[in-house]
Amino acid sequence: MKNLPVLFVFLLVILSHSIIAQEAVVKGVVLDESNRPVANANVSYETSGTKTDENGVYILSIPANKDITIKISHVGLKDITFTINLQENQEYELNPVLKTEFEQISEVIITGRERKAVEGITTLDPETIRITPSANAGVEGLLKTLPGVSSNNELSTQYAVRGGNFDENLVYVNEIEVYRPFLIRSGQQEGLSFVNTDLVRNVDFSAGGFQSKYGDKLSSVLDITYRRPTRFDLSADLSLLGGSISAGGITKDKKFAGVVGVRYRDNSLLVDARQTETNFRPRFADVQTYLSYNLSKKFELGFLGNIAINRYDYEPLTRRTNFGPITDPIALTVFYDGQERDRYQTYFGALKGTYQANENLTLKLIGSAYHTQEQEYFDIFAAYFLGTVNTDIGGENLGEAEFNQGVGSQLTHARNDLDALIFNIEHKGTYIADEHQFDWGVKYTSEDIRDRIQEFEVIDSAGFSIRPPGTFVNDQPYNPNASPIVPFSSVRATNMVNIDRFSGYAQYSLRTNVKDHEIWANIGVRAHNWNVSGEGISSSSQTVFSPRAQVAIKPDWKSDMIFRLSGGWYHQPPFYRELRDLQGTVQPDVKAQQSIHIVAGNDYSFNLWKRPFKLTTELYYKKLTDVNSYTIENVRIRYRANNNAEAYAAGFDLRLNGEFVPGTESWFSLGLLKTEENLDNRGYIARPTDQRIKIGALFQDYVPTIPNLKAYLNLVYQTGVPGGSPTNADPYDFQTRLRDYRRADLGFSYIIVDNKIRRKEGSFFNNFKDLSIGFEIFNLFDNLNSITNTFVRDAASQRQFSIPNFLTQRVFNVRLGMRF
Template sequence: MKKIFTFSILLLITQLTLLGQSNNATLRGVLEDSNGIPLDMVTVVLKEYPTLGTTTNAKGEFLLRIPANKHLTIIFSSIGYKTFSDSIYANPNETVTKEIVMPAQNLELAEIVVREQRRNGSSIISLDPKIVNSMSSASGGIEAGLKTLPGVSSNNELSSQYTVRGGNFDENLVYVNDVEVYRPFLVRSGQQEGLSFINSDMVSTIDFSAGGFNAKYGDKMSSVLDINYRKPSDFRGSASVSLMGATAHFEDVALKGKLTHISGIRYKTNSYLLGSLDEKGEYDPRFLDFQTYITYQFSEKFDISFLGNVAQNQYNFIPQDRETTFGTWQNPLNTKIYFDGQEVDDFQTYLGAISANYHPNANLNLKFIASAYHANEKETYDIQGQYYLNQLERNMSSEEFGDSALNLGVGTFLNHARNHLNATVYSFAHKGAFNSENHLLNWGIKIQHEEIEDKINEWIYRDSTGYSIPYSDTEVLLYHSLNARNKVSSNRITGYFQDSWSVPVSSGDLYINGGVRFNFWDLNNELLVSPRATLSYFPEWEKKMSFRLSAGMYHQSPFFKELKNSDGTINENAKAQKSFQLVAGTDLIFTAWDRPFRFTTEAYYKFMSHLIPYQVDNVRIRYLGEKEAQGYATGLDMKINGEFVSGLQSWASLSFLQTEEDIKNDGHGYIPRPTDQWMNFSLFFQDYLPGNPTYRMQLSGFYGARLPTGPPNGERYQDVFRMPAYRRIDLGFSKVFISAANPSNSPFFKHITDMWLSLEAFNILDINNTISYFWVSSIYGDQYAVPNYLTGRKFNLKLTLKF
């Protein structure tokens, strides 16, 4: 039935596409500057359909399929040139040709970014916020787009967290307007996680690097996500409502353009999605946050901005029962659990940052940032479960096929926790940039103070067929217990300096970026120095190709969780985890079907020392602070993106990875790291009804190979069991009711500029993906891993409007 259902949808899409082919026209053109030089990478977009667009190739040429019999406005834009627009009307199957000359403009500095004509040869990938924000995803947000990129992996649709090239969740840097963003400490599962910090309604630019990034970015070992919120130019707003929550944002300009503000509020609940889990009960997750970004322009050279965020994520759960069938055809098993008790979690975070930006001339920019972050997290639960473990009848000719054939175990467990954490981080930073004819200098320094206090009191009692596990004939022992109280107060100072410059060569363009970072932490008195360099070469070949090579040190100083030993105590002597990375990449831009495509390849090798081993349970990382390891990660990432459908960007990513570590003195040599996933594939595809772009379709597909896991609280070398591969397809259909091309005649909707309705199908194949395991014991003392499945097939209806 799953295959028939999927085939029917694909057949319907094909028929709709063929039906509308005759309603298209073709727009061709060439763009040049005032000197007659062709302009490549110029964005060409339809004003009435902002999601339909393309870019020019190296010859300045472009081709775009457009709706016929409609008056349209074409917008041409590129950094360094004035935005140009032109009108067009075409009959069905007509080809219209345009020759456009784009005048150059003088660009001023914008905050810390010095804009220049120098090519970007780094490993940074830029994403279109409009595309990412419209993706159909259970978690939603910018992270949904990141998970489709090469090198990025996630096997949990309820979480915004991701791993990159063998790293873990804590190894990813996230910046919003140059302010570092932190993830929650106590969250154990994607069910509890709620909203990510980034409000996609407010985003202006998205830059991401999966490794080999420059010195101006921070001191973590895996990736960097650099987000900028936009400065409004006029009054606008948006709102959306769905079965999983609601969002709203508004932006405006006041005081003759000197004051700008953009603010957003979001509410999300996972109750609807969690209803498809095996664990039944009363789910009441409520996630709410408010963000604002305000800027006041004192003069052309000086402005001050404020970024603020208040978030409250509450997770309440009263479990009732759970029934899970698992095992193999040779040994089919079933477990049923009856629950008592409840879980109540509360995660509150606050962030405020004030930035002063000063650029005395067109080549110099100085920025000062003062920020404060506070988190108050509470995790409390008392849950009792009584379970039955049965072997099922597998003889298909038997009348009892599928029923219980043998009882393997009866038991009880009681889970208890009273965990509290308070964290406060203050920082003051300066960043600068200077642009000359051949050099672009960047520098920065930051002083940071941290106050973190946590109280841990959790234990697990297990009883199987009348005796406590572990068994003792003299006392009742707990299966697991952890009781600790910690307080850490420390200071850090970090800084960097880097230069980007052009090197004259006989053929093509060669750019070098070199820099160094330093980091000192007074808790362990460790000074870290991290040199990094990138070479980028653009040969003058007929085939448009580029090459880059990055090498450098990436030292990740412990923050808090990395300091904790298995018994909950703090190891103040813990040193930074260190990584040497080598990344080699190529980009090939080619034309197919008269449309531009890009094929990107990156090969990498990481050698890592002073690693702190860890174990993963859902989205919680438990570090083994008393141990040390060395390891490596090596792999190959590939991505092809372009206009598989004219005017719409789609892409596919394929990654191969191997990562292992050797824990010192454990006698087991190299073993797979928890993120050792040999292959990962992701796909994002867009389509529309030709001749009528108001009907849209999006498809996201994921495949992640088997990840290693093992028994809870076990030794790392025991994590040799591989959970099943992660497979998922999400599908979204939308209908645009109001747009610039189809304005509403109703006075009730006269202020609405865009409105569309989306039908989203999550996990359309209804695959039971495993995120973790619950371990139960039989009467023979054997332990069985009962899979904790993720969400099943669900449908979501979403209404979005802009004004």
């Protein structure tokens, strides 16, 4: 990583020379309404011109310092004409979308954006993702402003959707499913999201009721498409939290293209703002690439690769937390000894072959491998004092702990190692015949998990070792206690598990007209069979079927509206974590969780202040059975692995987006949710992700007199979720909630160089396509948000207190962004 600045300067020098040597050109990719490249389109001006290749790519040289009218045309598509004036050596990228001629398809006219809308998919702009301020910037940071998506941990990239947990979300990159590490237990250990936003071309998100072509999860789908560059490009983003460099290019014959990104992140700045004083160095780095090669006009081969190395070194020193009412505050003081050293190394590679047999038939073959090696080692001793706080406003000891009413200690130990190897091979196909579309796919997955768990916790309160509940009855002094001292909790297990999976889907889509109303419908089914085996494990095999359907109508009204209804029977066959119970033992007979989804939605597009706006509303209900109940500790999910519960989730989502400020997109969202579970028929209680109210906003603005000075506000408010329970405790006895989550991140940026403005010849800034400097304030209002509770005991009253673990306070950051 130390050589990154040298590499950056070297590439900058080379690129500066290449820019000076080029002529004024217009280039880009011509697309149709389905976002597919248009081959053999004519791109011309006056008596000169060119044609797009099989990937829709064109490059056209034009005279400089002159108004040139360019026409782009293709049979069956509407022509586009525009006038442009470029300076000498300037490059201009234009990626036009050619719309279908109305007389060609008289039955249905649905634009590309409307196709996403009828499927209930939200599309996010990659550029908005890159500029939005967030402690964990990226796709996930922007998702958390959407209705139905919640997270009360800014250090984590994980998110919950409509009452589900982190393991219930599908993530695809170029149709390839990606994974995250297994042993992560806290947000500051996670590091980087798999998705590198510098490489992203398109982001689609569905919060429920999705099609059969997507996999077997209960909550959501995040579908990412990485870009195929049309020319050489280079960008860099540097900040106090780390930096990233990405580059892309394409050969002269347009057959081979690729992008590569390098990222480095150090979360020390964020962790230093927490209440626990530590020696802390969380460092994360990864290298990612997407390469594609056209072997022929019909066959393309793509490669997606990622190497990530996360190092987490943690040495806590002291902690001081005041909690309780203002009239009777209590102080927790903790002194630590020991450290934690964690390592996570993941390697991912995938090959994807796409064969365009003809205009109607597309065949794909995808193979991928994911390997993760993880270790979690720690020995941390904590001695705590629980005391009253001096509230004498005029006294010199105001705020200090004066009388200790509880003392104790805690020793935590872990030597956890995990090695997982996952292989996938999959075939997909699509056949389109006029208004009909057929999709199908089959997939085989092999999972080889080798897991060693050795962890224990010893708790001491007022000089007495605390035993696990229900294991010891104290009848001293009548009978002496001769039993050995045991840890409060202890997990020891070694698991060698193999899981073989066969899955597939088939679905049919139709778009047509009923009178003047446009109709889109989809029906499909998935099947999934899995077999669990391994050392000391009795083999178990199960099969599930998941039928799903969607229908949407766009009435022929003056108002631009789309109505949607979707639903189905969704299953989530257990992954390794869901098979492992609280004692670390693998339960091979765990069933797939089942959920019946019903989602009704409406999109209303309208103009306000002569600018476009869109109001999206959705009502949803989920009925869950064979629920694998769990507890959440920060971001680690621990399953009971017994399918002992049933549950439901019901809610309402609303999102209004549009140009509140001319030329910028902003939105406001509201989510209402209630989700409860019934364990062993004992009655319904709130699930760990019961986020009743969620309000999110993304607002962009600029100074009218200084349009290059821009501001971005990322705002989230969420009511508190259940605060969890102590180890081995009954969750029915602990239903208190965490405090409400309030978070506002504010960013300012000044655009020094804009690609639309060309400076005088010879200017240093001509080396940049874009150059900006930014200033960010995370947690603008310095709210004390909490993620979990620490439970301590009062020796005098024998009471147990839940003490919130607070997240980051206000933090300042500086960013420098550049593109060439």
